[in-house]
Amino acid sequence: MKNCCTIIFSIILYSQxxxxxxxxxxxxxxxxxxxxxxxINLSEKQEKIYLNLAESLYNDGEYVRALSIYLDFLDLYPxxxxxxxxxxxxxxxxxxxxxxxxxLSVYESLYQRTGPSSNxxxxxxxxxxxxxxxxxxxxxxxxxxQDIIKINPDSPYAKKSQINNKLNDIFK
Numbered sequence: 001m002k003n004c005c006t007i008i009f010s011i012i013l014y015s016q017x018x019x020x021x022x023x024x025x026x027x028x029x030x031x032x033x034x035x036x037x038x039x040i041n042l043s044e045k046q047e048k049i050y051l052n053l054a055e056s057l058y059n060d061g062e063y064v065r066a067l068s069i070y071l072d073f074l075d076l077y078p079x080x081x082x083x084x085x086x087x088x089x090x091x092x093x094x095x096x097x098x099x100x101x102x103x104l105s106v107y108e109s110l111y112q113r114t115g116p117s118s119n120x121x122x123x124x125x126x127x128x129x130x131x132x133x134x135x136x137x138x139x140x141x142x143x144x145x146q147d148i149i150k151i152n153p154d155s156p157y158a159k160k161s162q163i164n165n166k167l168n169d170i171f172k
């Protein structure tokens with residue numbers, strides 16, 4: 001039943017994209033000025049439709065299909081206001097599928113976008129270390145954990161980093 005609902009939802013969303021695209025293609029002389037506004041609204045609507053489809057598939061556990069839609073979304077809308085949200089879920093999907101190299105790459109990109117000054121940046125950096133640890137790169141992970149402790153010693157990720165560094169020392 002869940003798969004059937006996902007398919008129906010996908011069909012509805014794709015048909016909405018098609019209808020929105022057609023409605024934005026009215027090039028009659030009276031509509032030329034409003035076409036710029038239509039194209040902006042079209043893009044925003046399409047972004048939301050793509051994201052809703054991807055999130056629906058993700059929530060239904062259709063991880064392979066969700067991953068494909070998220071990748072399409074990021075290709076089509078790399079500068080969207082939803083890009084970071086899509087990238088976060090993409091990293092999670094890669095991790096769920098044990099595609100650690102891809103998850104690491106996404107977290108590195110997210111960290112580069114935000115830097116170390118924000119809690120989100122520290123979160124992305126921490127996830128890099130956590131994934132490196134899972135991949136067996138304990139020394140690299142420990143270095144990032146130490147960096148996090150130096151950058152923001154009061155963050156919850158600094159405390160987690162201290163614990164993970166101690167565990168890494170025990171299991172070396």
